[in-house]
Amino acid sequence: MPGFLSNYLSYARGENRNLFPWGxxxxxxxxxxxxxxxxxxxxxxxxxxxxxxxxPVISVGNLCHGGTNKTPMVEMLSRELTRAxxxxxxxxxxxxxxxxxxxxxxxxxxxSRREIAGDEPLMLAERLxxxxxxISRNRYDGVRLLAKLGVDVVVADDAFQHxxxxxxxxxxLIDATCPFGNGRIVPAGILRETPESLRRAGIVIxxxxxxxxxxxxxxxxxxxxxxxxxxNVFTARVALxxxxxxxxxxxxxxxxxxxxCVPPGRFVAFSAIANPASxxxxxxxxxxxxxxxxxxxxxxxxxxxxxxxxxxxxxxRGADGFVCTEKDMHNLPKDPILLLPLYVPRITVSLDDPQxxxxxxxxxxxxxxxxxxxxxxxxxxxxxxxxKLRRRFPGASVSAFSLVGSGREYRDRGIPVFSPPSEMPxxxxxKYSIRALLRDLRHGLRKDIKKQIEVWRGNVGKFxxxxxxxxxxxxxxxxxxxxLTPLLVATAKSVQLSGHWVLERALLRRRCSHVWTRxxxxxxALRKKGVPAVFxxxxxxxLALEEDDASDPWEGLARPHVMLxxxxxxxxxxxxxxxxxxxxxxxxxxxxxFVMLLAxxxxxxxxxxxxxxVRLEGDxxxxxxxxxxxxxxxxIAPVARGADILIGLGGTANQVSAGLGVPVVSIVERGKRAxxxxxxxxxxxxxPTAEALASATSGLLDDPLRRNAMAxxxxxxxxxxxxxxxxxxxxxxxxxxxxRTRLYEKLCEAFxxxxxxxxxxxxxxxxxxxxxxxxxxxxxxxxxxxxxxVRVLKxx
Numbered sequence: 001m002p003g004f005l006s007n008y009l010s011y012a013r014g015e016n017r018n019l020f021p022w023g024x025x026x027x028x029x030x031x032x033x034x035x036x037x038x039x040x041x042x043x044x045x046x047x048x049x050x051x052x053x054x055x056p057v058i059s060v061g062n063l064c065h066g067g068t069n070k071t072p073m074v075e076m077l078s079r080e081l082t083r084a085x086x087x088x089x090x091x092x093x094x095x096x097x098x099x100x101x102x103x104x105x106x107x108x109x110x111x112s113r114r115e116i117a118g119d120e121p122l123m124l125a126e127r128l129x130x131x132x133x134x135i136s137r138n139r140y141d142g143v144r145l146l147a148k149l150g151v152d153v154v155v156a157d158d159a160f161q162h163x164x165x166x167x168x169x170x171x172x173l174i175d176a177t178c179p180f181g182n183g184r185i186v187p188a189g190i191l192r193e194t195p196e197s198l199r200r201a202g203i204v205i206x207x208x209x210x211x212x213x214x215x216x217x218x219x220x221x222x223x224x225x226x227x228x229x230x231x232n233v234f235t236a237r238v239a240l241x242x243x244x245x246x247x248x249x250x251x252x253x254x255x256x257x258x259x260x261c262v263p264p265g266r267f268v269a270f271s272a273i274a275n276p277a278s279x280x281x282x283x284x285x286x287x288x289x290x291x292x293x294x295x296x297x298x299x300x301x302x303x304x305x306x307x308x309x310x311x312x313x314x315x316x317r318g319a320d321g322f323v324c325t326e327k328d329m330h331n332l333p334k335d336p337i338l339l340l341p342l343y344v345p346r347i348t349v350s351l352d353d354p355q356x357x358x359x360x361x362x363x364x365x366x367x368x369x370x371x372x373x374x375x376x377x378x379x380x381x382x383x384x385x386x387x388k389l390r391r392r393f394p395g396a397s398v399s400a401f402s403l404v405g406s407g408r409e410y411r412d413r414g415i416p417v418f419s420p421p422s423e424m425p426x427x428x429x430x431k432y433s434i435r436a437l438l439r440d441l442r443h444g445l446r447k448d449i450k451k452q453i454e455v456w457r458g459n460v461g462k463f464x465x466x467x468x469x470x471x472x473x474x475x476x477x478x479x480x481x482x483x484l485t486p487l488l489v490a491t492a493k494s495v496q497l498s499g500h501w502v503l504e505r506a507l508l509r510r511r512c513s514h515v516w517t518r519x520x521x522x523x524x525a526l527r528k529k530g531v532p533a534v535f536x537x538x539x540x541x542x543l544a545l546e547e548d549d550a551s552d553p554w555e556g557l558a559r560p561h562v563m564l565x566x567x568x569x570x571x572x573x574x575x576x577x578x579x580x581x582x583x584x585x586x587x588x589x590x591x592x593x594f595v596m597l598l599a600x601x602x603x604x605x606x607x608x609x610x611x612x613x614v615r616l617e618g619d620x621x622x623x624x625x626x627x628x629x630x631x632x633x634x635x636i637a638p639v640a641r642g643a644d645i646l647i648g649l650g651g652t653a654n655q656v657s658a659g660l661g662v663p664v665v666s667i668v669e670r671g672k673r674a675x676x677x678x679x680x681x682x683x684x685x686x687x688p689t690a691e692a693l694a695s696a697t698s699g700l701l702d703d704p705l706r707r708n709a710m711a712x713x714x715x716x717x718x719x720x721x722x723x724x725x726x727x728x729x730x731x732x733x734x735x736x737x738x739x740r741t742r743l744y745e746k747l748c749e750a751f752x753x754x755x756x757x758x759x760x761x762x763x764x765x766x767x768x769x770x771x772x773x774x775x776x777x778x779x780x781x782x783x784x785x786x787x788x789x790v791r792v793l794k795x796x
Contacts, residue, residue: 006295012190014182029188036185036193043163044460046479049511052166052465053143054736056153056743059167061160064181064190066274066298068173069207071120072349074157078131081153084750089146092157094118094135102136102145119299119330140165153743161192169364172201176209177278179220198227200461202364203234207349210237211281235352240286246342262287263343265320268313269293272300272328279325291317301331311339358751365747367396367740370463374403374474376568376601377652378491381539382469383409385724392728393741403452403474408600420455422448425570456481465513465735467727472504479511489516489539489727495525497677505529514730516723537722540652541659545721546635553632554642557593560701563643567650568599573610575649580611580623581690582647587627589698594629597639645700647693658682659718663710665696682714
């Protein structure tokens with residue numbers, strides 16, 4: 001059997017080119033290759049769920065079946081993280097162990113048995129007494145147990161292919177002596193998946209470089225450059241730390257006796273590891289005189305029959321003892337007694353450039369958070385949420401992805417926006433009109449969606465759980481682009497309207513981590529269908545908490561106060577004429593104070609050129625019939641709190657105003673009829689004419705009892721704020737973003753990443769999430785500079 005196994009390993013590793021009989025395995029290997037690619041594609045596109053664990057996780061894995069020094073690398077990383085002042089946990093699958101549920105090694109006598117825990121976890125637990133080692137078939141469950149045990153960071157052993165669990169950094173090890181074997185997938189070769197999968201890796205380490213020539217190492221690095229940036233590739237070598245010896249049934253540490261010297265005599269080596277040839281080369285490099293080397297399958301449990309055969313071999317060869325790996329120690333029979341001494345080298349790995357490695361690892365472990373939204377009102381809510389995230393997690397990088405428009409709300413708060421701009425005639429509202437959808441399609445909607453997906457795909461693996469503000473379309477768009485399981489702040493759908501469709505509920509149930517609804521009834525309805533939904537206040541009303549440091553927008557204006565909202569979409573440039581026409585008519589009847597709130601997405605100069613105004617004085621415009629209208633930019637709440645009534649053609653802003661107790665007058669159209677179902681008695685809809693708007697407003701101003709009833713209805717329908725704070729707290733604790741921020745700050749203190757890398761999200765030059773620069777981002781930067789230049793020239 002050992003000779004048969006050695007022959008197969010020689011073929012799988014590319015050392016033996018003889019196809020017989022192993023060429024027969026090429027057919028099943030050819031079937032496995034498309035399966036692995038399809039599996040990865042399903043995870044990349046979000047068809048299979050990948051969920052972030054509640055703790056920061058550093059994965060150490062490989063592309064091949066064993067033989068890359070994963071266990072010593074896990075040990076080295078754990079020691080360095082512990083020296084940095086962190087409590088470290090290790091999660092391992094526990095290969096060849098028999099446990100099914102997560103088990104903390106050392107918590108009871110059972111957990112220390114090799115048949116329960118597995119060989120490598122036991123070795124790690126012995127060598128790292130300060131770390132907590134957990135074995136779990138489901139690595140995510142193991143991380144959850146470690147989180148309960150109070151660790152700061154988790155190192156996941158052999159988790160590169162465990163894609164159900166997200167990770168903060170993927171470190172992939174490649175054996176420099178045999179990078180990809182014969183290039184075939186198991187069982188025809190040693191590859192678990194194709195080398196293209198290295199694009200998922202954050203850092204790649206070539207191990208055992210001391211066993212290859214400089215030319216061979218350079219060739220391997222050149223090959224890796226097809227999938228991995230050269231600055232992300234490191235080298236490591238095996239080092240001998242000390243020796244153990246089993247003599248007369250007792251284990252003894254020989255460090256004090258020999259240090260790094262080799263034991264005297266000639267030896268028979270045996271090993272049950274994935275790369276036995278590498279073990280023999282290491283022994284020879286240490287100066288061990290190896291007479292023979294017996295190979296067993298990886299994780300082989302040695303029986304007394306195996307021991308008898310090895311002793312007969314040693315006696316026949318005149319050997320002075322045995323040598324095996326440290327992992328093999330845990331696979332020997334219980335209480336082994338051998339006729340000859342058994343020596344075990346304690347192996348460590350050392351990085352060739354540890355300072356650069358830890359600086360890069362620290363940068364890659366910086367939490368990168370993203371808020372996605374799909375509407376102008378949703379952008380306002382998303383920008384507020386992004387700002388809360390930036391304040392709550394000061395070490396994190398927070399950026400935004402806006403599906404509609406250019407993300408002006410985010411930029412005004414200093415939040416980087418990396419999505420390509422998408423300015424459509426409908427302003428992103430197509431669900432009420434096939435005509436609007438067709439107009440957007442002619443305008444290039446499909447091309448814009450394709451660009452957005454390309455940018456998402458260019459940033460796969462750089463973000464933690466995306467936070468979506470909007471509807472199920474945005475959720476599906478984000479899942480397809482990022483492959484992660486997002487959170488959703490559901491601002492569009494409610495049982496007060498038509499509720500969520502069957503497919504929407506299925507998407508929320510299967511591919512959304514948590515949903516915050518806009519009202520309690522919707523949360524109850526979704527929970528009955530198995531959706532993890534919660535109501536913690538209206539996300540729309542969180543906008544009402546925004547304050548403005550500027551002076552009172554109504555200061556000096558006559559009562560009653562009439563608030564004007566042209567909206568935030570492109571149609572506002574057409575609607576402003578109707579709105580100001582109503583102001584002229586209303587002003588003829590009674591003296592009022594008027595304030596028009598301009599959304600950040602509205603170009604003031606363009607709006608004024610479309611408005612029937614005589615002149616502009618400061619922040620006020622004079623209309624043709626003598627009415628003055630003050631223009632205001634900033635949060636909606638300070639304006640709404642001082643208003644007696646609203647003539648509003650907006651969407652989200654209308655709802656915020658109603659929630660603050662301001663009666664709303666708007667126009668009859670399909671979108672506003674849907675809004676009427678939400679606001680009910682808090683809103684009056686009239687024909688889309690200036691005369692109708694003026695008449696309805698005048699009637700309400702003369703009827704204080706009805707105004708009071710409408711105010712109470714609006715407050716009741718919208719409810720109070722609080723949803724966004726709930727989202728932030730959920731992210732901090734359930735998603736582990738507090739822990740990730742603490743980890744990054746600790747690593748910054750310990751390893752001092754390059755000063756060229758921004759550490760504070762307040763630095764507006766921070767583009768950390770966009771390490772893969774896209775052409776659309778470059779075009780957007782040029783466009784932004786040109787628009788700034790145009791504004792400067794206009795002001796002059």
